[in-house]
Amino acid sequence: MSAHAQAPETVGGARRVGRLEPAALAGVMSRDVVIFKRYWKATTFSSVVQPTIYLLAFGLGFGTLLKQIDHVKTIEYIATGTVATAVLFSSAFPGMFNTFIRWQFQRTYDAMLAAPVDVEELITAEVLWISLRAGVYGLAPLLVGIAFGLEPDPGMLLVPFIGFLTGFGFAAFGVVIAAVAKTIDNFNYVTSAVLTPMFLVAGTFFPISTLPAGLRTIAQINPLYHCVQLVRDASLGALGTADLGHAAVLLGFAVVMWRIAIWQLGKRLID
């Protein structure tokens, strides 16, 4: 170690830091970008293969039985439903696992919070990054669907934004789970008791109108249901006023989960 003299004046001296600073968000996200550059091939591979399997399985399975589901061509129904599941899994899981690992095992968050970054910025940046990724990768099932004969529609250009909004809520939900779970094994409860039913009871692969009334009500408060509806309407050129309601639910879910994530993880990061 060389004892180079340090200039006593600071780099930032006169600079005042504020709340939710873009520079802090960019700093936290720059780490995510570095990691992503290393793993993007695996991420891209799985996000393409998964919808392909769904489309093949459901398409070849149901497709031969049913030409249409809920007045929509089977391929259209399954491809748009798969967008929602892709968004759900690519946001809730990283929200849970990345947060827990970086917080508890790697202590990355501890290191960052000693720098001029606060809990609100840290969590916002992490959730923002996950949801940006979820928005982009949410397009993969549509591209695969197009390869299987799905008709492209200009409304599909809205899908990344819908994926982003939905992903934001579910990534923040994942952070909340990471904050309250005592161990990483407890994630299994959430995966099997919350996420799996959520992804099935959302009009992803079969319409919720086929469900008994009680489940149908539950489906309607499931944010993923609103994501599915929005994606389907946008992709199939059927946007209407009801979609404003779906968007409002997703927005509300995102904001509420974001604040709970900051509150819950914040009180554990700062003791």
Place this chain on the structure above:
Amino acid sequence: MDWKTDAAGTATAAISLRGVVKRYGPIVAVNGLDLEVPPGICFGLLGPNGAGKSTTMRMLTAQALADEGTIRVLGYELPRESKQSRLEMGVVPQLDNLDVELTCRQILTVFARLYRVPRAERTLAVERALQLANLLPRADTIVRELSGGMRRRLLVGRGLIHKPRLVLLDEPTVGLDPQVRQELWSLIDGLRASGVTVLMSTHYIEEAERLADVVAVMSQGKIVAQGTPPELVLAHAGEQVLEVYGPPAQLAEASEIVARNGWQSRRSGPALAIMRAETLDGEAPQGVRRPANLEDAFVALTGEEIE
């Protein structure tokens, strides 16, 4: 022992804690701590395991919130203005929290951003930190593949990437080989020489003695004594120590004499060390006199042996 009078009026303290209490459930980790670190010095915090040194450090970055008392860092009031103070200070934690998946250069680049080093200066800041940490040849090695000492050095480089004017070092030389420890010592010396304030916690008496202008001895969450190393030695161990060697029976006899006279002593390896040997009268047992050192003072103050 009064550096406060020297510094009074010349500048505001770099760090100031008043009546700080921090509890973890039933444990009182910090118990009414008063601490004043004047700017531009190297301040050593010496204390046994569990004394509350790391908890104090975490409160200075507002990663732990005090239950009672007030804390000011670089003139900013904590926790309200903590982000501002963190911008101007660097931290080297006791526990390694490096990103194992990243290379040295990547970690330093991320932290240069977090510390708001302007884009145009970032590459240079990273190079400088790599050089400081002696890691230029390993710049693109992934942290997982570094040795413990290299990781420690990278932690130091990371904490200095933005040329902070205050540096918190929590046991900076733990696990370093003697040569690297020497190098880190000269780095800390260099920091202080250039006007950076250093607050360093340590277990190593020698480290405190060599580096710190002022040493505070911490025990059970409070400062029990404070001063320059020679002042502390003189005040708590006297000028000389008498070391009595011999078989257990002889030592027991010596202990009895010590107790009868109300002298202060401690076991030091195989010997019995009697403080303030210069004041002992004719009844003193046979032994070897040596100058008192900071370790004697530390043990006298905390009642604990140190490695």
